[in-house]
Amino acid sequence: MAFSQRLKQLRRYMKSLPPNDEGKNMHNITILSLFVVFGLIVTSTGIRMKFNKKDFLGKPPINKGLYLIGKVSMGLSWGFLIAQAARVNVTSFTVPIYLSWMGAMAFTIAMIFVALSFYELGISNRFGIPRVKITLKTNGIYRISRNPMYVGFYLICIASCIYAPNSLNLFFSLIGILIHHKIVIAEENFLEQEFKSGWLKYKKKVRRYL
Numbered sequence: 001m002a003f004s005q006r007l008k009q010l011r012r013y014m015k016s017l018p019p020n021d022e023g024k025n026m027h028n029i030t031i032l033s034l035f036v037v038f039g040l041i042v043t044s045t046g047i048r049m050k051f052n053k054k055d056f057l058g059k060p061p062i063n064k065g066l067y068l069i070g071k072v073s074m075g076l077s078w079g080f081l082i083a084q085a086a087r088v089n090v091t092s093f094t095v096p097i098y099l100s101w102m103g104a105m106a107f108t109i110a111m112i113f114v115a116l117s118f119y120e121l122g123i124s125n126r127f128g129i130p131r132v133k134i135t136l137k138t139n140g141i142y143r144i145s146r147n148p149m150y151v152g153f154y155l156i157c158i159a160s161c162i163y164a165p166n167s168l169n170l171f172f173s174l175i176g177i178l179i180h181h182k183i184v185i186a187e188e189n190f191l192e193q194e195f196k197s198g199w200l201k202y203k204k205k206v207r208r209y210l
Contacts, residue, residue: 024097027104031085031163034111041118049123058128061186062179067128070179077157077173081107084164092166103163106155113152116141121149129190136195138202146206147184154180154209184208 049056060067081103083090095103118125120140141148157173188208192199 024095024100027100027163028085028087030104031081031107034107035082035085038111038114041115045118045123045125049125052123054123055131056125056127058126058130061129061190062182066179067183070176070183073172074153074157074176074180077160077169077176080164080166080169080172081156081160090164090166090169095163095165099162099165103159106162107159110152110155110159113141113145113148113155117149117152129187134194136191136198136202138206143206145210146188146203146208150180150184151209 046056080090120137120142124130124134124137126134145151154177157177161170161173188199188203192203195202
């Protein structure tokens with residue numbers, strides 16, 4: 001289904017719901033639309049990789065159980081954001097409009113980081129340590145961050161906590177970010193072993209996150 005059709009469906013769905021603040025409705029549509037875009041990016045990348053006989057999943061860089069906990073925790077945090085944007089109230093209090101704006105803005109910035117990361121990596125995308133030979137990416141968004149995709153993922157968690165504040169969301173976000181930080185360190189250790197002086201030169205010029 002084309003993105004424009006999905007967007008029309010989202011708009012019809014939002015109109016069918018009880019009246020709500022106009023600004024928050026716009027934020028909800030923006031967040032849900034960007035999640036659809038994100039899903040399309042991941043799906044199209046996966047299809048391209050399958051067509052080119054590339055493996056989307058690599059080897060977990062840390063303990064597999066901890067790795068899965070990190071992924072699930074981050075996914076649950078994102079789920080709170082999706083639920084709140086779909087008008088399923090998961091907040092501990094009524095979110096003021098300025099927090100809604102901040103959450104929507106943080107999420108939009110996060111999606112820019114994620115989209116540019118997927119674009120730069122192309123069919124070299126991997127979740128985990130790659131099992132095949134790779135090249136070191138230092139262009140585009142990778143000139144300002146060594147891990148722009150993770151910056152985007154962390155920002156989504158932060159946006160979720162702002163947009164759908166509750167103790168469970170904060171807990172899952174913290175667990176997800178902390179474990180993914182360990183993943184980043186493990187992946188960077190692998191890259192240092194793989195690219196040696198090339199990685200060290202890049203590491204001196206570009207920060208881990210921002």
